[in-house]
Each structure stands twice: as structure tokens, then as C-alpha cells.
Amino acid sequence: MEIKLQQNILAANDKIAVDLAKIFKDKGIYVINLMASPGAGKTSFILHTIEALKNKLSVAVIEGDIASKVDAEKVREHGVSTIQINTGGACHLDANMIRGALNFLNLDETDLIIIENVGNLVCPVEFDLGETVKVVILSVPEGDDKPLKYPRIFADSQVLIVNKMDLLDYTDFNVDGLKRTVNNLNPGINIFEISCKSADGIDNWISWLKDKTDKFLKLK
């Protein structure tokens, strides 16, 4: 019974997600669904991405949080449109929440939307948001075994960001081992090793993203 209901919830979500994907495509908006554990560096990663692109693209951010608006305030200080969603306890964003948030954005003048999902390696990946790309961040202190324990988020994402590479020397994290595990789950995934603290590696991510968004802009 519970399982059946869960399927109904997901089916209802997917229906809205299909509508959202159509809107994003029609408007030529590239949409990132950014997922990670709490504290993996999602907000810092968004701030780096905004700083690199805000003079080239019109960027908006949708912040998903259980409670509080500390992240939204940090992002807003960087001068981009920011919509805060408080899920009121829910452990993930769903497509209906995103549909509501779109009412507060001028979609005709938006090129890139970054959705910061709730910090959680489990539930967010089950709820499509109509996004163009799913990006998951794994930070070095979390350990290289996480894809074995939370496989779906690594299997379904198109991009893996390995953050906090500056802490590599203080841990037993094995980057090659991680890549082997992730490539077994998801051979086509794009992996970027970065440090939001030192900004090392951010440029590789930005040039990949710039290439993708350029293609989108041509469709406008």
C-alpha cells in the first residue's frame, strides 16, 4: 500500500516535471538540479558558478531548504535572482515546488537556472524537476565509498563534482578508486575535481557548462 502510494506520488511528480522540461526547452533555459549531502559545498559551488558566468548569462537560483534562508541570502548578495523554497520538513524538492517558484522569475530573460536541492544523497534523485542536467557533489571528507552506499544518485547524474580536493592529503580518500566505482555505475558521467576554497578546477567545470549553455542559447 505504502509502495503503491509512493509510485502515485512519483507519477504525479513526473507529469509536472515533463511540463517543466517543455517550458525550459521552449524558453531556451538550461537548468541544473544540484544535489549533495549536507555540507558538501553546494552553495559555495553555486557562488563560484555565478561569479564566472553572471556577466555572460542571466542566472537565477532556486534554493531548497528544510528551514532557514541562510543560503538564499548568500546567493542574493551576488546579485542574481534568488527564490527560496522552504520544504517545511520534506527531504527533497519536487516538481510542483519548482512550478510554484517559476512564477517569481522572468523566464524570458533567464538563461540558466541553478536549483540547489535539499542536502540529501537519497531522496532528491527520485524527483525529476524538469532539469536539463543532474549534478551531484561529493566532498572528499565524506569518503570514496559513498557511491557504493547511495548508488542511484551517482548512476542518474550526468556530472559528478568532487569537492574539497584541498583536504585530500588529510584523508584516505582514493580518487582513482572513486572514479572506478562511479564509472561502473555510470560510464558516461563527467567528473570534475575541484576545491571551492582555492577555486582549483572550477575553470574546467565552467568551460564544460559554458559549452552546454552556448548550445542552448543558439536555440533561443
Next chain:
Amino acid sequence: MEIKLQQNILAANDKIAVDLAKIFKDKGIYVINLMASPGAGKTSFILHTIEALKNKLSVAVIEGDIASKVDAEKVREHGVSTIQINTGGACHLDANMIRGALNFLNLDETDLIIIENVGNLVCPVEFDLGETVKVVILSVPEGDDKPLKYPRIFADSQVLIVNKMDLLDYTDFNVDGLKRTVNNLNPGINIFEISCKSADGIDNWISWLKDKTDKFLKLK
């Protein structure tokens, strides 16, 4: 509708949790529900606790994972009874899963059960497992703002373990700031600063736990 159903699920869970709490009390078993983000150090923390107590108490571990049994294998190598629960996608353990796991333990000869919940700062705290104590681990690289963003788990736990203190110098984590935030949410919480890597601070946690379990053993 969805909210109502969620309430029904929680009510059904709580009913089983009350039964479990009675069993644990009748058998004089101290039960820890251990919760944290992925990669905060739950399994390492359990291994330290086992090593410190296994000659004094009969310890069993219930391992909750979405997939894989890497943690259960690590624990089993330390010579304690270990039951693996794979939640098959669910983002938390529930009381019914624990009830099932108890069939595989000799409760008359168990003094302490440590339940390693699924790595998640959101959902596990909503599901009581009949435990004696809720313990949450926050690791330094996750950042000191986590209690603002995921307040309930910090509000409802009796113990907060701050792990990976060995990484403090490489981050901007503010221990005093964290304590202020957490004490605002939960004035009675016991906070232990530890490093599972160097074992610093583990003795304080063990002496607190030993004091609690001694009182339980006297009831047997």
C-alpha cells in the same frame, strides 16, 4: 492528502516504536539510534565504541543502508553480532524494520544495541525506533551552519558528536558558534568533540555512555 498519509505512516511507526521501547526496557538493553549525514563517520564511531566496550558489555549492531553491506562487514570483523538492513531505497530506518531485525539477536544476552541509521540529516529523526537515546554526528567539514538548516535532528537528539576535529585547522568551522546554535535549539544536549582518526575525545563519550549503560545493567 499526502500530509494526512504521512501522518498515518508516522502514527503506525510510533505504535511499533512504543512496543520496541517496552521490549528494550524489559530486557535492560540500552539502544542508540545513530544518525548523521553520509560520510560523517558513523561506522568509525561505532567501531571505536565497540572496541572500548566489547569486553565489558555484550554489544550488537544493526546496520541500515540503502544498498551494500560494506559497513556491516567492517563491524562484523570486530567480533560483534551485526544485522544488516537494506532499506531498498528508503531514506531512513523505521520501527518495523528494527522489529524484524530483533528476530536475529539474542536479546537476553544483549546489553547495548547500536543502530546505524541511513546517512541522512532529515528523515531518520521522524521515525522513532524505540531507542533509549538519539545520537547525531556532525563532522567538521560539513560546516557549523547545519543545525540552522536541519534543525529537528539537532533539537530531538540527546547527544551531539562533533567528529573530524582533526580537520578543524583546515576549515572555517566555529565550534563555539555551533554550540551556541545547538544550545538554542536544545539546551540539554550533551556535546562531545572527537576525532575518529586520532581517537581524541572518544574517552569522554565512552565514560558518558558507560555511566548510562551501568544504570541500565543494574535494572536487569
